[in-house]
Amino acid sequence: MKNANGPVAQATRHDQLISHGAGSPDNYGDLLQSIQSIKSRLRLAGDLPGATVDQQIRLVDKLSAFELGRFLIENRGLNAYWTHQLVTYRPGTVSAGSISDLEYRIFEKLPVVLATRERFGIFRQQLQALLRSGLALASVPCGLMDELLLLDYELHPDVTLTGIDLDQLALNDASDLAQERGLAGRLSLRLEDAWTPNLKATIDVLTSNGLNIYEPDNGRVTALYRAFFDMLKPGGSLVTSFLTPPPTLSAESPWKLTEIDQESLSLQHLLFVRVIEVKWSAFRTHAQTLAQLEDAGFADIRFIDDRARMFPTVIAQKPF
Structure with missing residues (x-):
């Protein structure tokens, strides 16, 4: 994400943001701490119908493998950059197999992403x-x-x-x-x-x-x-x-359930509610x-x- 000098004030107020934190996915130590914290919480919570603890842990590992996933792990919300990427993405731009399956499904399949777009x-x-x-x-x-x-x-x-x-x-x-x-x-x-x-x-x-x-x-x-x-x-x-x-x-x-893919809805719930505990709730x-x-x-x-x-x-x- 580029930064440029523009007609904006120079102070920062990240401490007041409610949608995302000031942390950066490039801070490897913070990312590892966030990953371990999520995994510990999931192990304590136990299995879900249709998703064992091991499957939930693997989902965390899959998230940490791409940039948007790492941002969500650390911030539990979206910033301006990632919101822009999701809403301006044109379906079909990236083919299945060219990126990870989870990243593909986030951009192409998750009901809340489709509704946001x-x-x-x-x-x-x-x-x-x-x-x-x-x-x-x-x-x-x-x-x-x-x-x-x-x-x-x-x-x-x-x-x-x-x-x-x-x-x-x-x-x-x-x-x-x-x-x-x-x-x-x-x-x-x-x-x-x-x-x-x-x-x-x-x-x-x-x-x-x-x-x-x-x-x-x-x-x-x-x-x-x-x-x-x-x-x-x-x-x-x-x-x-x-x-x-x-x-x-x-x-x-x-909700009009006939317009929602149920498999994608289940993944969305597991990902955003159980694993990440997103703030947009x-x-x-x-x-x-x-x-x-x-x-x-x-x-x-x-x-x-x-x-x-x-x-x-x-x-x-x-x-x-």
């Missing part, structure tokens, strides 16, 4: 449709800001872009992508907390993905939506998303999300589901 496509469609001349667009947390930087601005040369994130590396990489896309001149990047942005009623369209799924506190998520509400101009639009609960956790799960229903957005002041709220109804997109308006 579909959600990314829905975001881009909706955001492109919202574009108008003179608008101010923002992304919080922005990551690489690809949902905005990959849009077509040919007919809208005066649109301005703002990215807010607590991860300095994400801001650096967003700056790189803006340079590649010829959009650096209209981009402003800010190292700020999503809950306390220093922008009030200045944004026409605000996009946010991936933060609420790491935050289990419903009150904190509603407060996040209020911060977004305050950033928007009257009549402005919020484009956001949320993870819905699986049937094993909630009778209100909206704050699930919410459509009704909960609707109530939170309304509590924050939003109106005209509509949902756009992915095929599996795992990772819905929400579009909400700030009233005039």
Whole structure:
């Protein structure tokens, strides 16, 4: 992952990140410690139906054999770089056998990855449709800001872009992508907390993905939506998303199981829940999300589901 000097603040605030840590997969000692810790936990937990302890241990070893797997082992979440790699990957780009079977299945088969990639496509469609001349667009947390930087601005040369994130590396990489896309001149990047942005009623369209799924506190998520509400101009639009609960956790799960490969779902559960214990486990229903957005002041709220109804997109308006 490249870093470049861009229009970003120089401080770092990794201690406040809730999606991933500041650790690097290149730190071999930390990686080995994380691997041994996971293996010890799995041995204590014992066998699962369909997965013995030995099979779970082998899965850890397979994960440690490729870069994304090592990052997940150490961080239990995704950073901007790996989120970008997963959502912009084109199925079929890598053939089975050219990489490890586990890495191939993560990119090509896991239901939550497919839902995330579909959600990314829905975001881009909706955001492109919202574009108008003179608008101010923002992304919080922005990551690489690809949902905005990959849009077509040919007919809208005066649109301005703002990215807010607590991860300095994400801001650096967003700056790189803006340079590649010829959009650096209209981009402003800010190292700020999503809950306390220093922008009030200045944004026409605000996009946010991936933060609420790491935050289990419903009150904190509603407060996040209020911060977004305050950033928007009257009549402005919020484009956001949320993870819905699986049937094993909630009778209100909206998952469409006919659209989900069950073998891949079982691997996903074993990998993310049992082995890695990922942090993106704050699930919410459509009704909960609707109530939170309304509590924050939003109106005209509509949902756009992915095929599996795992990772819905929400579009909400700030009233005039």
